[in-house]
Amino acid sequence: MAQRFREAFTRMAKQVNQAAAGGGGAGGSGGGGGGRAAAAAARSVTALAAAGGLAYGTYNSLYTVPGGHRAVVFNRLVGMKGQIYGEGLNFNIPWFERPIVYDIRTRPVNLQTLTGSKDLQMVTIAVRVLHKPDPSQLVWIYRFLGTNYDERVLPSIMNESAKAIVARYNANELLTKRDLVSREISLDLRKRAGYFNILLEDVAITHLSFSPEYARAVEAKQVAQQEAERAKYIVLGAQQEKKTIITKARGEAESAELIGLAVKKNPGFMKLRRIDAARDIADIVAKSGNKVYLNADSLLLNLLGNADDKFERSVGGKWR
Known part of the structure; x- marks a missing residue:
C-alpha cells in the first residue's frame, strides 16, 4: 500500500x-x-x-486491539456483528464498519452507603469490588449497556445488595460476624451482576462505622460492664477479708483457751513464757542505742532472787 x-x-x-x-x-x-x-x-x-x-x-481499514482488550464491530448495514475480535491488527470496511474496543482487565470500583441494621442503627458501609466484563458477551453489553456499563449497573446493585444484607444483622453482629456479612454481600452481588454479564473477582468491606450516638452508647456499656466486674472483685475481696478476720479471731480464741488450760494444769508454763518475753525484751534493749533507766521488774528482766517465787505464788493464788 x-x-x-x-x-x-x-x-x-x-x-x-x-x-x-x-x-x-x-x-x-x-x-x-x-x-x-x-x-x-x-x-x-x-x-x-x-x-x-x-x-x-x-x-x-486497519485498527489495533491492545493487550487486555477485545473489540466488537458495528456495521451500518447489518448492525452489531456477532464476532468478537482479539488482540492485534484487525481489518474493517471503512465508513461501513466501526470498531468498539473494550478493556477486559480487572478494575476496582468503590461504593459507600448509609443504611440501617436490624436493630435500627444507622451504619455507614464501604464496599470495594473488582470487576470486568464477560469477554464472550461484549456484543450484548454494548447493545444494552454501552461502553460505560460499570457506571450504569454497579452502583445500583451494590447499594441495594449492601442494604439488604446489613438489614439482616444487628449492629453488634456486623462487627463480630464481619466475614459472614462480607461473604453474603459477595454472593448476592455476583448473582445480580451475572444478569448483566459482569464478572466479579473479589468483594470486600473496606469500612464499617456506626452513628456517634451508638458509638457513645457502646462505650458507656463497656465502661458499665468493667465497673460491674470491678465491683464484683471488690465484693469477693471483702468476703475473703471477712473470712480471714473470722479465722484469725477463732485462732486467737482457741490459743487463749489452750494457754488457760496449760497454765491451769502447770503454772510453770507462765514461767517459760516469762523467760521468752525477757529474752525478746533483752534483745531489743541490747540493740537499742538509747540508755534504759527503767526497773528490771517493769521490763520483766528480773529472773533472779525471789522474783520467780513471787510470780508463782501470785499465779498459784489466782488459779486456786
Whole structure:
C-alpha cells in the first residue's frame, strides 16, 4: 500500500513538470499548448484524488486491539456483528464498519452507603469490588449497556445488595460476624451482576462505622460492664477479708483457751513464757542505742532472787 502511494505521487509530480515545460516551450503555438496543459492538470488532479482515497481507505481499514482488550464491530448495514475480535491488527470496511474496543482487565470500583441494621442503627458501609466484563458477551453489553456499563449497573446493585444484607444483622453482629456479612454481600452481588454479564473477582468491606450516638452508647456499656466486674472483685475481696478476720479471731480464741488450760494444769508454763518475753525484751534493749533507766521488774528482766517465787505464788493464788 505504501509503495503504491509513493508511485502515484511520483507519477503526479512528473505530469505536473511536463505540463509546465510544455506550456513554456509552446508559447507561440497558441491554443494547442494550452489544451495539452489543461489535460495534464486534470490527470494530475485525478491521480492525487486516487492517491488520497487510497491512503484514506488504507488508514481506516486497519485498527489495533491492545493487550487486555477485545473489540466488537458495528456495521451500518447489518448492525452489531456477532464476532468478537482479539488482540492485534484487525481489518474493517471503512465508513461501513466501526470498531468498539473494550478493556477486559480487572478494575476496582468503590461504593459507600448509609443504611440501617436490624436493630435500627444507622451504619455507614464501604464496599470495594473488582470487576470486568464477560469477554464472550461484549456484543450484548454494548447493545444494552454501552461502553460505560460499570457506571450504569454497579452502583445500583451494590447499594441495594449492601442494604439488604446489613438489614439482616444487628449492629453488634456486623462487627463480630464481619466475614459472614462480607461473604453474603459477595454472593448476592455476583448473582445480580451475572444478569448483566459482569464478572466479579473479589468483594470486600473496606469500612464499617456506626452513628456517634451508638458509638457513645457502646462505650458507656463497656465502661458499665468493667465497673460491674470491678465491683464484683471488690465484693469477693471483702468476703475473703471477712473470712480471714473470722479465722484469725477463732485462732486467737482457741490459743487463749489452750494457754488457760496449760497454765491451769502447770503454772510453770507462765514461767517459760516469762523467760521468752525477757529474752525478746533483752534483745531489743541490747540493740537499742538509747540508755534504759527503767526497773528490771517493769521490763520483766528480773529472773533472779525471789522474783520467780513471787510470780508463782501470785499465779498459784489466782488459779486456786
